[in-house]
Amino acid sequence: MWSDRESAKDFLNFTELADQISTLATTADMLPLSIGVFGTWGTGKSTVLRLVRGKLEESEKRPIFIDFDAWLYQGFDDSKAALMEVVADTLLTAAKGDEKLSQKIMHFASRVNYFRAIGMAAEFGVGMAFGVPPGLMTKAGSAISSLVAGTGSIDDADRLGEVAREASEGWSKLVRPDEAKTPPKEIAAFRAEFAEILDQLGRPMIVFVDNLDRCLPDVAIGTLEAIRLFLFLPGTAFVVAADEDMIRHSVAKHFSDPNAKHVHDYLDKVIQVPFRVPRVGVDDVRAYMYSLFTQHLAPQSLETVQAVLLEALQNAWNGASFTADQIDGLAGRPDGLLEMLGTADGLAPTLTTADKIDGNPRIIKRLLNAVMLRRSLAASRKMNVDLGTLAKLAIFERGTDAAATQTLYTLVMADEGDGNLLLKATEDFEEGAARPQVPAAWKTHETFIEEWRQLEPRFNDLKALQPALFLSRDVMRPPTNLTTSDNVGAAVKALLGVTSVNSPAAANVIENLNDDERVAAMSGLVASMREGDWRTKLPGIQGAIMLGERSEGGKRQLKALVEGVPEQTMNAGVKFALRGKGYLKGK
Numbered sequence: 001m002w003s004d005r006e007s008a009k010d011f012l013n014f015t016e017l018a019d020q021i022s023t024l025a026t027t028a029d030m031l032p033l034s035i036g037v038f039g040t041w042g043t044g045k046s047t048v049l050r051l052v053r054g055k056l057e058e059s060e061k062r063p064i065f066i067d068f069d070a071w072l073y074q075g076f077d078d079s080k081a082a083l084m085e086v087v088a089d090t091l092l093t094a095a096k097g098d099e100k101l102s103q104k105i106m107h108f109a110s111r112v113n114y115f116r117a118i119g120m121a122a123e124f125g126v127g128m129a130f131g132v133p134p135g136l137m138t139k140a141g142s143a144i145s146s147l148v149a150g151t152g153s154i155d156d157a158d159r160l161g162e163v164a165r166e167a168s169e170g171w172s173k174l175v176r177p178d179e180a181k182t183p184p185k186e187i188a189a190f191r192a193e194f195a196e197i198l199d200q201l202g203r204p205m206i207v208f209v210d211n212l213d214r215c216l217p218d219v220a221i222g223t224l225e226a227i228r229l230f231l232f233l234p235g236t237a238f239v240v241a242a243d244e245d246m247i248r249h250s251v252a253k254h255f256s257d258p259n260a261k262h263v264h265d266y267l268d269k270v271i272q273v274p275f276r277v278p279r280v281g282v283d284d285v286r287a288y289m290y291s292l293f294t295q296h297l298a299p300q301s302l303e304t305v306q307a308v309l310l311e312a313l314q315n316a317w318n319g320a321s322f323t324a325d326q327i328d329g330l331a332g333r334p335d336g337l338l339e340m341l342g343t344a345d346g347l348a349p350t351l352t353t354a355d356k357i358d359g360n361p362r363i364i365k366r367l368l369n370a371v372m373l374r375r376s377l378a379a380s381r382k383m384n385v386d387l388g389t390l391a392k393l394a395i396f397e398r399g400t401d402a403a404a405t406q407t408l409y410t411l412v413m414a415d416e417g418d419g420n421l422l423l424k425a426t427e428d429f430e431e432g433a434a435r436p437q438v439p440a441a442w443k444t445h446e447t448f449i450e451e452w453r454q455l456e457p458r459f460n461d462l463k464a465l466q467p468a469l470f471l472s473r474d475v476m477r478p479p480t481n482l483t484t485s486d487n488v489g490a491a492v493k494a495l496l497g498v499t500s501v502n503s504p505a506a507a508n509v510i511e512n513l514n515d516d517e518r519v520a521a522m523s524g525l526v527a528s529m530r531e532g533d534w535r536t537k538l539p540g541i542q543g544a545i546m547l548g549e550r551s552e553g554g555k556r557q558l559k560a561l562v563e564g565v566p567e568q569t570m571n572a573g574v575k576f577a578l579r580g581k582g583y584l585k586g587k
Contacts, residue, residue, distance in 0.1 A: 002292055002365050008050050009306065011291040012361055013284055013313040017275060018051035024273060025052070025206050025237040026059065032232045034270060037241040039277030042362030045241035048277060049208045052239060056206065063237075064205040066090045070223050071211035080226035084112045084190075087207070087231060094201055101200055108193045111186060190230055198235045206237045213243040216568045217250035224270045240271060246569075249535060280359040282352045283321070287313055288361060289344035290327050292368060297340070298331040305330050343388050346456045347395065354399045354448055356531060367394050374471040385468045388457045393468055395455070399448050402523030403441040403489045411439075412465045420462055425453040428460070441489025441524075488517050492524035495543025501577060506546050515551065522547050522554030526561050534570045541574050545581050559583060 010018070021035055039045045056063055068086055088109035095101040198205060209227070212220050224247075227238050244267060251266045268274075280288070287309040294305045305327055312322045324341035331337055352359045357367075371390045378385040397405045411422060421429075421436055429435070442449055459465060491509050498506040513521060525544045532538050548555035562583045567575065578584045 002295070002369060008054060009291075009302070010047075010051055010310060011288045011306070012044055012047070012280060013287065013310055014044060014048050014051055014278070015310060016314065017278065018048055018055055021048070021052045021239060021275060022055040022059075025239060026056065026061075026063065026204060028204070028235075030237075031204060031234055032236045032238075034227065034232070034238045034240065034272045036244070036267075036271035036274040037239060037277065038244045038274055039241075040243050040245075040360075042360045043277045044361050045277055046210055047361075048275075049210055049239060049241050053206075053208065061203060064090060064094050064201065064203050066205065066207040068207060068209050068223075069211050070209060070219060071214045080222050080230070081112050083207075083209075083223055083226045084230060085109065087205075088112060091197055091201070091205075094203070095197075101197070104193070104200075105197055108190070108197060111190050111193070187229065191233060194231065195233050198233065204235050204237065206239065207231070209238060209240045209242075212240060213246035213250075214566070215250075217253035220247060220250040221254040228270055244274075280352065280361070282348050283313060283316060285348040285352045285359055285364065286344055287322070288364065289348065289368070290322075290324075290341055292365065293337060293340040293344065294327065294331050296372075297334045297337045301331040339387055343391055346388065347391055350395060350399075350451055350455060354395070354451075356399050357395075363398070367391075367398055370394050374468075377471050378467070383467050383471070385471065386457070389465065389468050390471065392452070392455050392457065392459070393465075396449075396452055399452065400442075400445045401492075401527040403492045403520065403527075404439075404445055404449075406488060406520050406523070407439045407441040409469055412462045412469055414462075420460055423453060423459040423462070425458060426450065427454070428458065439489065441492070443489075444493075487513065488520045488524065491517070491521045492528070495521065495525055495547060496528060496540045498540075498543035498546065499537075501542045501545050501580075503542070503546070506543055510547055510550050515553075518547060518551035519553040519557070522551060522557045526557050529561060534565055534574060536571055538571060538574050541577060545577055545583075548581070 021037070024030055024033060024035060037045050037048050053065060053067075056065070066087055068083055070083075088105060092102060092105045092109070095105055207227075209223060212223060215223070220242075224240075227240075232238070247267055248263050251263045255263075290309060291302065291306055295302050298305075308327070308330060309322060312320045314320075324338060324345060327341060328338045351357050351364055351367075357363050368391075371387070371394050374390050374394075375385070375387055377383075378390075396408060421433075422438065424435075426435070438446065453459070491513055494509045495506055510518065522544060525540045525547065529538055529540050529544065532540070544554075544558050548558045562578060567584065570578075575584060
């Protein structure tokens with residue numbers, strides 16, 4: 001099993017990218033500089049940041065490093081002030097032993113409170129009418145609502161008085177009444193003092209900003225604005241990891257849907273040098289799995305193995321490659337490694353090209369973790385199930401959906417009729433033989449399934465697969481029959497096309513399903529929506545809501561899915577529909 005976190009080791013040939021970023025970030029003539037590391041979820045942005053930092057920590061003139069995870073501060077602080085405070089705290093540590101400089105940094109840090117205060121003031125609304133700053137609005141919210149509605153009691157009034165007293169005390173700590181300040185003057189003073197401190201420290205400062213694309217639009221934009229407005233000064237470099245599409249979405253929301261050109265140009269103006277996490281190829285995926293398997297069985301040999309793998313990848317243009325036997329030998333031929341490497345060779349092409357996997361390192365790691373867990377269970381139960389079979393089944397689960405997977409498992413457990421012919425690769429058919437009709441739930445995945453059939457090991461004996469299915473109960477429903485599975489597949493397809501929670505056609509489809517079929521159908525819808533774009537009118541959401549009304553098991557599945565999706569990434573219509581049925585709180 002492998003940790004589902006960024007790696008400090010280069011398993012994916014990101015070293016050259018990290019070298020380029022490291023060189024740029026420490027070239028004095030280029031500073032100040034903002035660098036973007038762009039990629040979608042799971043492609044390795046955070047790993048690139050760790051590799052860059054690792055390179056720079058080895059440099060002769062070690063920079064001042066600041067790690068800022070924007071997501072950690074969401075909901076707790078003003079994003080601009082939070083970033084500036086982290087910078088000030090780090091500078092204070094860097095100046096340890098220099099009392100005069102430390103005093104200057106502490107004075108510089110005190111300016112952050114002013115910006116935090118005016119950030120609060122900018123958000124004043126109804127709370128200000130009651131003497132309540134927004135930082136305390138959550139505490140006062142119910143009392144204000146009651147009083148505005150005319151239903152408040154004396155207790156509500158007392159509670160507001162208490163909050164107002166707290167507000168007054170907190171506000172006085174942020175801005176002293178006898179100080180006359182204006183934002184332009186404070187920004188200029190902040191920048192001047194910051195520049196002096198950097199000059200006296202005599203070292204470049206590199207800020208790594210991660211998880212920006214997980215944040216609410218205002219937090220994401222606030223962090224970027226803090227970089228450009230307050231901190232972008234000689235001797236500084238900012239390395240920002242993000243999904244650029246999500247940031248552009250934040251720009252559109254923050255500025256109330258500006259024109260497309262402004263949305264596109266905003267990020268280009270903030271980020272001077274963009275890098276994109278390289279798209280991986282088949283050999284990259286092979287090397288990634290080779291590294292993971294070596295780490296699992298021969299960790300002491302990982303450094304040696306990685307050196308060979310990276311050299312081969314970097315010289316692939318010249319025909320360099322690597323083999324399972326070569327790497328097995330370098331690792332000392334531990335028991336089981338050669339089998340794992342052979343499995344990696346067979347799976348890599350499909351893992352690289354399948355639509356729902358697309359070579360994504362995090363998806364591959366999660367898939368392999370599921371396989372290794374099932375393999376461990378098989379060993380503990382003395383079940384004779386090979387790694388390749390478990391991996392091939394796990395790829396089917398990931399590359400299709402719940403309805404298609406249910407159909408596969410129903411075929412295997414039924415072990416009758418022409419089931420074997422449905423699993424055979426086309427090239428294995430005898431001349432003149434024809435494949436039986438493909439189940440309805442497979443029709444939208446036919447290209448993937450044909451490629452999957454060709455993976456080793458080839459599946460020609462349904463009964464031999466049955467032990468592996470008992471290890472996959474997390475995705476199995478009780479076996480029914482092919483007609484039922486076809487019904488589920490057809491229902492999923494129909495419900496994905498529903499556009500209203502009052503659709504009579506959808507109600508009729510749901511009525512014709514039994515309880516188990518409704519749960520299985522919801523699994524199919526959930527699998528589809530998990531891969532969907534929640535910023536749009538998400539296909540399937542109306543059908544799923546209707547299905548949840550008729551199935552408690554289905555409702556639980558939908559609720560679990562919704563709880564895992566940040567509300568700020570949801571389309572307004574989707575949120576409205578979910579709130580109406582109690583899946584989201586609020587009005």
